[in-house]
Amino acid sequence: MQTYNIALIGFGGVNRALAELIQERFSEPTEALGFGLRIVAITDLQLGTWQNDDGIDPAVALAVERGGNFAAFPGGSADVDNERVIKESSADIVVEATFTNPTTGEPAASHVRWALEAGKHVSTTNKGPVALFGPEFRQLADDHGVRFEYEGSVLSGTPSLKLVTQSLRGLNITGFEGILNGTSNFVLGQMAAGLSMADAVREAQELGYAEADPTADLGGSDVALKVQILANDVLGGSLTPADVSVQGIQDLDAAAVSEAVAAGGAIKLIGAATRNADGSIDASVRPVALAGDHALASIQGATNAIAFHTDLLGTVTISGPGAGRIETAYALLADIIAIDDARRLAGGTS
Ligand SMILES: NC(=O)c1ccc[n+]([C@@H]2O[C@H](COP(=O)([O-])OP(=O)(O)OC[C@H]3O[C@@H](n4cnc5c(N)ncnc54)[C@H](O)[C@@H]3O)[C@@H](O)[C@H]2O)c1
Numbered sequence: 001m002q003t004y005n006i007a008l009i010g011f012g013g014v015n016r017a018l019a020e021l022i023q024e025r026f027s028e029p030t031e032a033l034g035f036g037l038r039i040v041a042i043t044d045l046q047l048g049t050w051q052n053d054d055g056i057d058p059a060v061a062l063a064v065e066r067g068g069n070f071a072a073f074p075g076g077s078a079d080v081d082n083e084r085v086i087k088e089s090s091a092d093i094v095v096e097a098t099f100t101n102p103t104t105g106e107p108a109a110s111h112v113r114w115a116l117e118a119g120k121h122v123s124t125t126n127k128g129p130v131a132l133f134g135p136e137f138r139q140l141a142d143d144h145g146v147r148f149e150y151e152g153s154v155l156s157g158t159p160s161l162k163l164v165t166q167s168l169r170g171l172n173i174t175g176f177e178g179i180l181n182g183t184s185n186f187v188l189g190q191m192a193a194g195l196s197m198a199d200a201v202r203e204a205q206e207l208g209y210a211e212a213d214p215t216a217d218l219g220g221s222d223v224a225l226k227v228q229i230l231a232n233d234v235l236g237g238s239l240t241p242a243d244v245s246v247q248g249i250q251d252l253d254a255a256a257v258s259e260a261v262a263a264g265g266a267i268k269l270i271g272a273a274t275r276n277a278d279g280s281i282d283a284s285v286r287p288v289a290l291a292g293d294h295a296l297a298s299i300q301g302a303t304n305a306i307a308f309h310t311d312l313l314g315t316v317t318i319s320g321p322g323a324g325r326i327e328t329a330y331a332l333l334a335d336i337i338a339i340d341d342a343r344r345l346a347g348g349t350s
Pocket residue numbers: 009010011012013014015043044045046080082097098099100107125126127152153156208209210211212322323324325328
């Protein structure tokens with residue numbers, strides 16, 4: 001059975017969780033997956049670079065804490081050399097999980113471009129490159145006979161993009177609305193329970209839900225990227241960031257949150273898009289006071305949900321984790337499964 005060599009670009013919460021999964025379950029090929037995974041390179045701003053084409057023991061890499069670096073290992077260095085690792089390591093799959101940059105997508109967009117141009121598959125949880133350069137990268141992947149996969153960019157490991165492209169194929173999807181950010185939903189819930197916004201955000205950071213800069217979670221720009229990704233993938237749009245109107249929850253006061261709860265409902269940060277009859281798409285992010293019987297009102301904590309409006313099935317709603325280290329690492333695994341499925345379909349041997 002196949003073993004894929006993978007390079008981990010960024011070794012924070014999500015890629016560390018993937019390394020844990022590989023160590024615990026997936027280093028050897030299993031019947032369930034039909035392949036195994038071998039880490040051949042890791043880079044991180046704080047830890048440097050470690051490349052070993054014979055394989056890196058995940059346990060050893062995971063034991064290197066913040067403040068340390070990879071310099072002591074053969075093939076290790078305190079310097080971050082993403083370009084060399086991406087272009088020259090023996091990785092079949094580059095897993096990009098560095099910080100999301102909602103404005104330029106960089107440096108992650110360059111990481112993705114280098115990998116695809118070098119004929120390597122890419123799996124990423126990073127919303128920046130997907131929202132800003134999705135069509136370009138899908139084309140680049142096609143041109144080089146590889147896959148560009150990004151399930152974890154929306155709803156972490158809960159199937160949303162693959163749900164639509166695989167299970168809802170052939171339906172006409174006219175719009176969607178959802179709770180697309182775990183941190184803000186968690187924060188709204190904690191505020192309803194009496195915590196201050198600042199304390200609730202600190203808790204979300206400790207739990208690994210929040211972005212490196214949590215203003216993206218509270219201000220709505222994280223949801224806007226997800227709305228853009230969904231609108232372009234699911235509704236066939238070509239939205240740019242400027243096409244999504246955005247209002248976050250950063251200015252909501254605790255009293256407004258408590259009042260909505262006292263009235264039997266809840267305030268939720270809703271990302272939505274609708275395709276109009278003329279083909280144009282309206283897309284927005286805004287806090288909405290939902291009545292208690294609304295399907296999204298009961299979604300709690302870092303759980304997310306999306307309701308897809310379809311022609312043949314009516315509304316199809318999926319809910320599940322929208323953030324979290326292991327939950328998001330599972331999305332990377334789902335991407336690698338899709339890469340393996342595509343290889344088999346193309347006639348690759350098992
Ligand atoms: N944590 C979640 O729940 C979640 C869910 C879905 C998507 N995401 C996305 O996944 C990505 C990773 O999330 P995370 O929680 O692991 O973040 P994190 O902040 O824990 O880790 C990011 C790591 O990337 C490293 N890094 C940053 N720039 C780098 C560069 N140029 N070269 C090498 N390393 C670099 C940082 O040092 C850090 O260790 C982010 O883009 C995030 O938006 C996260």
